Amino acid sequence: MNSHKSDSALDHRQTSTLLKELTPEIIERWRELALQNISAASKQSKPQLLDSLPRFLDLLAAAVDRKSLVGDGENILNVAKAHGEERVTLKEYTLEAVVYEYLLLRMAIVETLEKEALLAKDVLGLIHRFIDDGIGRAAVSYSALQSLRNDELLRQRDELREQIIEAVKVARVGFYSWDISSDLISFSEQMQKDWGINANTRLEGVIDFIHPDDRESVNTLISEAIKNHSLYQAEYRVIRPDGRMVWIEAKGEVSYTSEGNPLKFIGTSIDITDRKGADLDRERISNLKNESLQRLVSLFDKAPFPIAIIEGPDHTFLFANLQYSSYFLSGQPFLGKTVEQMLPTAKTLGFIDLLDKVYKTGEAFIGKEVEFSFVTPEGIFKKSTLNLIYEAVRDSDGKIMGILAAITDVTEQVEARKLVELERNKLETILTNSPAAITLWRGKDFIYELFNDAYQSLFPDRKLFGRPVFEVLPEALDQGFPKILRDVFETGEPFYGTEIPFEMSFSEEGNIEIRYFDLIYVRIDAAEGEPYGVYNHAIDVTERVTARKTFELSSKIVEESRADLKDTLESMSDAFFSVDEHWTITQVNSTMLRTAQRPASELLGKNFLDVFFPTPEDKKTSYWTEYHRAMNDRVPVSFIDNYKPLDLWTQVRAFPKSSGGLAIFYTDVGQAKKAEKLLAAERQKLESMISLSP
Structure with missing residues (x-):
């Protein structure tokens, strides 16, 4: 064909x-x-x-x-x-x-x-x-x-x-509506953007935007469309307020009153600068004398990435495909202009020096992931990462006539790779520094693909990477773990376990011991959604479990001891009570309750001094003095005295407690005191009788 x-x-x-x-x-x-x-x-x-x-x-x-x-x-x-x-x-x-x-x-x-x-x-x-x-x-x-x-x-x-x-x-179609009777034209947002024009303007103001060389023809076409009831269609140049020139393709149609008078002129406006630039390129190409260069340009024009041909030692643009023109030049006219004129930052960033070297030596330059920043004609700053090739273009005699610049924007790929690397570094940091034992098992055979130092330290003498978990840990086969992992892999339901016992050894030949772990197993899916493996997060809580069990055992022993002590105190004939360091009564036996003639509710939790020494006179007794000596000096005391509020003779023994406070025992010695008095009276009678005997 x-x-x-x-x-x-x-x-x-x-x-x-x-x-x-x-x-x-x-x-x-x-x-x-x-x-x-x-x-x-x-x-x-x-x-x-x-x-x-x-x-x-x-x-x-x-x-x-x-x-x-x-x-x-x-x-x-x-x-x-x-x-x-x-x-x-x-x-x-x-x-x-x-x-x-x-x-x-x-x-x-x-x-x-x-x-x-x-x-x-x-x-x-x-x-x-x-x-x-x-x-x-x-x-x-x-x-x-x-x-x-x-x-x-x-x-x-x-x-x-x-x-x-x-x-x-x-x-990118703009719309306009011209009310002919009021001579006011309204514009769509796109047309305002393309022209740099205000929302409502009169026709004369619109014509002022049009290139002086095109105004007469545009006025003529508008007049003919109104006069002949025909479609309006025109291509012309517009000079924007920022000085940039754009090509516009405009179409329109006139509506009339029932009397045939023009009413409204409605139409579209499209910025065709890129298309016109491509047409100019083709016209320039058709005039090239070098047929091989023509074929190259025709091929490059369809390339999906930016390509330009730069001519002469000043690096003047001879050709740029639509991709290059749109990306770097914003569709602005470039033929006959130098790279430095169109892209001033190319000089400061060293790209002009690279072009000079290629033009002088003929040696190609290949740059990978080169940083390039520039300002578009609209004043927009762009920063890109590029792969680029500068290669000498020669004429039929082999003489260097210019440079072919082929460029690929890899900004997104580089940023994506950096993001992946950042996330990988974060993950590695988390894995390395995590006190938990972490591993990733791949596939339904649960092969070790990833593990951290904390996990390896559990099995220091075992080779892990690339081996199935139950080959590495055969002792786990009979402890229910195969079923747990299969369920997680097949159903996608995570497994959470607290203080799970695991009979294991630190080496393949070592002694078996029981360790306890808090476990999390979570399935990891591949990008296609298929199951990839299982993530394991394990924390060795053996010390916690051991400590708790030891505490529970100790608590049981203490409770049993307390019960035995209580039985002993209740069986004693002596009265007993204890106070803490604040003189609060913390314990009494039944003998104490009978002697004090009070229920436990009136003693327990009450201040001992307030209950038994309510008056100033009470504070002058040996009871007050000796109790305070035992509490303050932390020494045991023993004394016998009469407690007047109850008319009770007691032998008191008070002992400081290691936790603070006092343990106090007293014995009712009232009967002994009465016997002592009777004995003294009888002795006195006997002595009197002896003294009176002849």
């Missing part, structure tokens, strides 16, 4: 003929692109546009042959209208998808034609306008029918409006 391929561009008739011949290839290429990029199309047994594409391409071929869109407007409208109507019947299709189909169709047409021949600039422009016209008409048809078909119009009106706005954003 390369019979049309030549070094010169085809004229309109030749392009029209080639377009008809390549219609099947164009449709097939569009079908591939649609299925790859539009989810709604991939869900259909047959992409719907296939039904209307042949007629659409026939009309395009006729327009190219005729060198004008005028003449088949009604037919184009009907085909685009049918396209929009068939889409609205499909739930999966949004307005954005409808617009995107036309953008992909534009790509399929240009790609397929340019494989066979060079296309003239005006032919390309006609193709672009034809597609843009189809986008607008299909979108209007889709939106109108959608509104009619929608039973819940009020609820979905805002949603449909957002879809239209989003689709317009994708296509």
